[in-house]
Amino acid sequence: MSKTKERTGAATANNVSTQGQVVGPVAPPRVSARRRRPGVIALSLALIAAGGAGVAVLLLQVGNRTEVVTVVRDVQVGQVLTEQDLGRASMALDPAVKAVRADSLKSVVGKRAAVELKPGSMLSPSQVTRDSLVKSGEQLVPIGLKPEQVPATALVSGQKVRLVHVPAQGAGDTGQAGKQSDGSQETIAGRVVKASQAAPGTGVVVVDVATAAKDGPTAAAWLSAGTLRMVLDAPDGN
Template identity: 80%
Template sequence: MIALSLALIATGGAGVAVLLLQVGHRTEVVTVVRDVQVGQVLTEQDLGKASISLDPAVKAVTSDDLDQVVGKRAAVELRPGSLLSPSQVTRDSLVRAGEQLVPIGLKPEQIPATALVPGQKVQLVHVPAQGESETDKLADSAPKTLPGRVVKASDAAPGTGAVVVDVATSATDGPTVAAWVSAGTLRLVLAAPDGH
């Protein structure tokens, strides 16, 4: 009995030692400490550090790489208390040279069920205004469309459910898109994943 008890104590002690070693293996990672909007340049004040036991499957920016993410732009909206992953930052400006940013307000019935995310390609479609008369020729022709790319989509507004989507389009198309928005004749259509 004494020998069995000693063996159990030794086995239990070894298990506790392994558990302590696993718990003791911690990684210092970069965290988000305040709200960062899409496209905003990250500063040291936006970021913090935390020491955690990190699963290898989780992709997080380690504290050693903090200097490499400061100065980059947020590719998605960042929330306080979250870990920062490499895919959440970018060196690219979300609005590129030769592009314009056009805000598009969408009513609940105009919002796709698929969540709009930065970088998503869309088609901006011109539709006739409600009650506007059309000639047979116009009715038979395909509507005019322009390409665009989602930069940011707001949360649905309380009460109305309306969403504002910031869309990047070419500088030549920007004024046309803005006019369609103003006239209420624009619809936003999601492009296929390959952009076609």
């Protein structure tokens, strides 16, 4: 090999060695630490505290459960309650909720349902009564109301009503039918004992109305003649 080629090969080797030199590890760029924001830290702590308080309240409510009386089957208005109609359930109660406690179940057995009771509902003291819904000296008059005669206001047990005598069809010429000698309309005071659901197909609602015993036959006669109408009294009876 010639000296010229030897010099060229050495130069090439030196160049490759220089270019292939291994570079040391690169230091990562310095990142300045973020400034801590006291407001964000305080908000985070407040949220954590609020969450802990909520969990504590929930656990407290779950722990403070009350045994109450429930209804396990349908009970109609005026029906006498038996032990088979009632059950027990444990639940967290708001202090404002009035419920019959389970240890008082015996005290409601034998009472009458003041309203219609449905299975799965909690029993409250106002839903039962010792009084008969038809009192001594009263009579019960069942009144069928057509859909257009049923008030939009739901009829409930104990609601005061007034039975009104209206002129019969074709008897209004004199203007006196259904009126007393002083010109006032003939009316009978009554009280709703029970109202049925609307009958399928006809929509007729049957309302049991308690009236004074002396007025029962009169109301029945008006009803038979088709001259009876029922109106709701104001809550105070006026």
